Amino acid sequence: MAKVRTKDLIKRFDLELLAGENGIHREVIKSDLSRPGMELAGYFKHYAADRIQLLGKTELSFFYELSDDMKRDRVERLCTDVTPGIVVSRGMDVPEELLNAGNDAGVPIMRSPLKTTSIISRMTNFLETKFAPFTAIHGVLVDIYGVGVLITGQSGVGKSETALELVKRGHRLVADDSVEIRQEDFDTLIGNSPPLIEHLLEIRGLGIIDVMTLFGAGAVRNYKRITLVINLELWDKDKQYDRLGLDEDTMKIMDVELPQATIPVRPGRNLAVIIEVAAMNFRLKRMGINAAKEFSNRLTQMIETDQERFDE
Incomplete structure (x- = not known):
């Protein structure tokens, strides 16, 4: 099974790296992507930290309604030492709190102009092909x-x-x-x-x-x-x-x-x-x-x- 690193996804899907450059060599070990909606609400009991995290319009809209303390808490808990990267879709503006947390934890924060569903289908197909028996x-x-x-x-x-x-x-x-x-x-x-x-x-x-x-x-x-x-x-x-x-x-x-x-x-x-x-x-x-x-x-x-x- 071929190894896939975050830098490979950046190159393959022409992602814009905004923060966490030190973590682009992190290994991606799961083909599934995660949309951390429940996590942004504060529920981290079953957080799939070892997956690529994808933030779409829905997740960011909810994030902006949180208080400043909650924002900092959520992004710090999202950016773990095993998280291969976080992708923001639709070319949307990335919250400053997320950029800072990515730099501090060494988690790559990336942006794509594609729609959320397009990123999910394309990236999942790519990873499943790489991880296939x-x-x-x-x-x-x-x-x-x-x-x-x-x-x-x-x-x-x-x-x-x-x-x-x-x-x-x-x-x-x-x-x-x-x-x-x-x-x-x-x-x-x-x-x-x-x-x-x-x-x-x-x-x-x-x-x-x-x-x-x-x-x-x-x-x-x-x-x-x-x-x-x-x-x-x-x-x-x-x-x-x-x-x-x-x-x-x-x-x-x-x-x-x-x-x-x-x-x-x-x-x-x-x-x-x-x-x-x-x-x-x-x-x-x-x-x-x-x-x-x-x-x-x-x-x-x-x-x-x-x-x-x-x-x-």
């Missing part, structure tokens, strides 16, 4: 007709060569060899390439090639949601492979179950075309069109009809 898998990730296909298999089975053929057919490479995966939601996996090998493919006998330089910017993308896994394995004549597509295998990555298809590799099989068709068939299934089930239903109906004729 993370893993890495050996494989290739390709965007095929909008479907994020993770190609797995043992080393040397032909994953990178297949990815190269898919790129030549107009699809987009996301990552080769190592795919970094983060779980952004309970059912969402986002894959990307490590920065060191971004946009690069390794082809045995040829070496490292830069896909973006060779095929253009349209042949790559930085990240993609993973929705389908294709596992390549060497053909085993003693193994029974699924010929109808009724059996639906899955692969679990972190907490997410992904549909998986196993494709046997042997000379003469065009893997790129097969994977391309698998992606298109996956899209059809999500639209409610399942050729395997339709065939099974037709076969069942035919058997029942023949059985009725036999009984007569």
Whole structure:
């Protein structure tokens, strides 16, 4: 999990630093933001001090109605030694008491021209992405007709060569060899390439090639949601492979179950075309069109009809 500091938020969201410059290196450890309305009223029993505090129009309007002693007390209790920062929205004027408390406690006081709800949604999404569970898998990730296909298999089975053929057919490479995966939601996996090998493919006998330089910017993308896994394995004549597509295998990555298809590799099989068709068939299934089930239903109906004729 990546570390996020207050200075990263200042840079990412172009926040104006007004006070507490000494605390910009404080670490943000929670993705949730807090609007300390109850705290401004004096109730600090459950104060989430380790979160970014957000003061909007409502909070400041209430604050200005307090007495001077209450104002100083509230801001001093807001600015703790674990508070990563306080953000004032809508570009509003910041109370002098808050600026002084921020400087004294080393808590960054920042201002944004955005509305309160906009800051909450944008900053929360950013922090949740940074704090999302993370893993890495050996494989290739390709965007095929909008479907994020993770190609797995043992080393040397032909994953990178297949990815190269898919790129030549107009699809987009996301990552080769190592795919970094983060779980952004309970059912969402986002894959990307490590920065060191971004946009690069390794082809045995040829070496490292830069896909973006060779095929253009349209042949790559930085990240993609993973929705389908294709596992390549060497053909085993003693193994029974699924010929109808009724059996639906899955692969679990972190907490997410992904549909998986196993494709046997042997000379003469065009893997790129097969994977391309698998992606298109996956899209059809999500639209409610399942050729395997339709065939099974037709076969069942035919058997029942023949059985009725036999009984007569």
